[in-house]
Amino acid sequence: MNYGVLGTGMVGRAIASKLAELGHEVMMGSRQAGNEKAVAWAEGAGALANQGSFADAAGFGEVLVIATAGEASIEALQAAGVENLAGKVLIDVGNALDHSQTPPAIMASTQGSLGERIQGAFPDSRVVKTLNTVNAEVMVEPSLVPGAHTMFVCGDDEAAKTEVSELLQSFGWPAEDVIDLGDISSARGMEMYVGLWLRVWQATGTLRFNIKLITGED
């Protein structure tokens, strides 16, 4: 499978590297082809790795990952070109922050979320929200956190969620630990959770953590 990964930050590089390790062809996209970080990544990531503009990467990928800073996602996807997104699974791993507030505010509430804004702006893409609830290295190496722990997915397209769940399994997330929260509006909860994630990080001093969802019998 060919993947387009939009974004050259820690999250984009971690996911792109994992995909290449798994034998997929990957193009990392950035605002302009030739971006220094993308070139360095592509040189280090082997024969299956390439880089280009957002539009190059979106055109190349059969499945796309939007891994820019969340507040820049919509603009990056517009630059990628709506025709390059249509019909494709679009994995949104972002958390959007409002940096005009101190500390930055998480731009999600019980009324809306980044995942929904992306799905709304690109209605022909098949958005699946996932991975935003853990640090970049845990996203692609869940065994850094011992034992079973939970990865959430949500989205409006069932087949897209199935495909993404299989991708998560190839990353090391066991099928039974991938919890489907329903349609894309559940991105509200997944993104609000990051408020707790930040506090756990501060209190524990490690980025290598996650939560396990445990349910009882009624």
Add this chain to the structure above:
Amino acid sequence: MNYGVLGTGMVGRAIASKLAELGHEVMMGSRQAGNEKAVAWAEGAGALANQGSFADAAGFGEVLVIATAGEASIEALQAAGVENLAGKVLIDVGNALDHSQTPPAIMASTQGSLGERIQGAFPDSRVVKTLNTVNAEVMVEPSLVPGAHTMFVCGDDEAAKTEVSELLQSFGWPAEDVIDLGDISSARGMEMYVGLWLRVWQATGTLRFNIKLITGED
């Protein structure tokens, strides 16, 4: 120990009943002494149970639990009387909702929280935030969720947090599952989490769930 529990809803009744079961004297407080739900609770809860106004309960309790709807907490505590709160451990278990929005918005962000507003309004009380991350029945019977799972606490007063952690242990929360997130500003994270809690409830159809925090080695 004498406890004052402010609030006659599901959460207040669950906590007050557990405290009475554990052998504590408990007064349930409401806007007006003689509240129908409080009277019914006190009649059913045994010789250690009483009811009265918010001020009666706050005056009676050596430790106080504010268990009204979160958006009514400050007003209830004002009615309880600042002199009845001074120096006391005040356990805030609430989630404040803004019902002017649809669905109701959680009134917490990376900028502020109910726990902080209570501590700020009553600076001589010793506020500890806890229990807001699970359903009422799980609060007082954590074994309804199988295995180990996490209860967070936060607050500015270390001795108060120790006292509340011991109370949580008497409710059935093992000491190693009670995680101290630091000062009262961590209530932001604990309250934002409820956005995810709501989505998990919708997706799983059960209120008997919780999360376990798992950390790895750096």
